[in-house]
Amino acid sequence: MWEALDLLAHRRDLPEAEARRAMTSVMRGEASPLQVAGLAMGMAGKGVTAAELTAFVRTVREFSEPFPGPSEVLDTCGTGGDGHGTFNISSTAAVVAAACGVPVAKHGSRSVSSRCGSADVLEALGVNVDLPPRAAARCLEEAGITFLSATVFHPAFKHAMGPIRELRVRTVFNLLGPLCNPARAEHQIIGVPDEDAFELLADALELLGAAHVMVFCPQDGLDELSTSAPARVAETREGRTRRYVLDPAALGLAAAAPGSLTGGTPEQNADLTRRVLAGERGPRRDIVLLNTAAALRMAGRHEDWGRAMARAAEAIDDGTARDVLDRWVRVSRSR
Structure with a gap:
């Protein structure tokens, strides 16, 4: 996570691997609330790229509970x-x-x-x-x-909800x-x-x-x-x-x-x-x-x-x- 925050502090885009590592840290509860807020605001300040958002989405999907029904919905x-x-x-x-x-x-x-x-x-x-x-x-x-x-x-999203609620601004x-x-x-x-x-x-x-x-x-x-x-x-x-x-x-x-x-x-x-x-x-x-x-x-x-x-x-x-x-x-x- 610290590597991602350092890149964001310098307004640099996150490579896919780094974006996925950062979101994995959030989903596993390894990132502190301050780090989660830093990731959210760092992305907001720099501007999110489609590649970064895609990497985050793919990571979150890996931590989600599967739905035992059709995708044709x-x-x-x-x-x-x-x-x-x-x-x-x-x-x-x-x-x-x-x-x-x-x-x-x-x-x-x-x-x-x-x-x-x-x-x-x-x-x-x-x-x-x-x-x-x-x-x-x-x-x-x-x-x-x-x-x-x-x-x-x-369920892994619970680790991010506290900081998100406190920020009360739109983020990634x-x-x-x-x-x-x-x-x-x-x-x-x-x-x-x-x-x-x-x-x-x-x-x-x-x-x-x-x-x-x-x-x-x-x-x-x-x-x-x-x-x-x-x-x-x-x-x-x-x-x-x-x-x-x-x-x-x-x-x-x-x-x-x-x-x-x-x-x-x-x-x-x-x-x-x-x-x-x-x-x-x-x-x-x-x-x-x-x-x-x-x-x-x-x-x-x-x-x-x-x-x-x-x-x-x-x-x-x-x-x-x-x-x-x-x-x-x-x-x-x-x-």
Whole structure:
């Protein structure tokens, strides 16, 4: 670890072997909290390269608990930390995607710095978010959707959580979650709130040989596809990436009024999710439809954005999405 910290102090990039040694030290609990914080802030000060991020991801994966289920699943895990305090859009979109017939293995954790992480809102909805690997795989098989808790599947990460919580700033550790789904999800949508993270993740996904992954960065700083601003998009398919700009206005979506997407506590966000799944119209529904459409594209269900949004709307309006959530709650608690 000291070698890595010395390189970072001189703003030099870490060779792959050194990056892997440093992350191994963190995962084994050999690095002190001060060293973990030094690694995080040193990387932030220098700037993370795609090669460094890829080395970290491969190391973290080696320490994760295996998921005894298929990799032909979708994940909607984002980097978080956009500071907008919206309700849990990607978690709601995950339920709607499952209602459209896409197997979903949602990877996430409880909140680190915001009021409500994905695990927090799902727990408030009644989902058991702490299932061990075999039970999580059974939940996927029976409900069509499951939650893979970072706490359960990445136990070695506990050595980094203390310093990360105390830093309360975005670091390279925030970028690892979306790239370390224990199911090795072949289909993903990943939202990032800033241009640097967008380019970094897009390049890293190419190096990792991603199957079908979409990374997006809206101009208004959300870490979800926004109905209020165009987004830069990078679609990686079989290791090859295509970049373009997606304008929600061109899809007929009205811009959300300021504050109309704001969430709150886990209980408040759970209520907002239930209202969307019950068919309530408005900006929350619109943004869920847009993000579900991205998920359906990456899962190979629809290429056309308009048709994908129409399919998502159908799954909500005919009650399928609400039924999927109810079944998820029931199955996850019937261990």
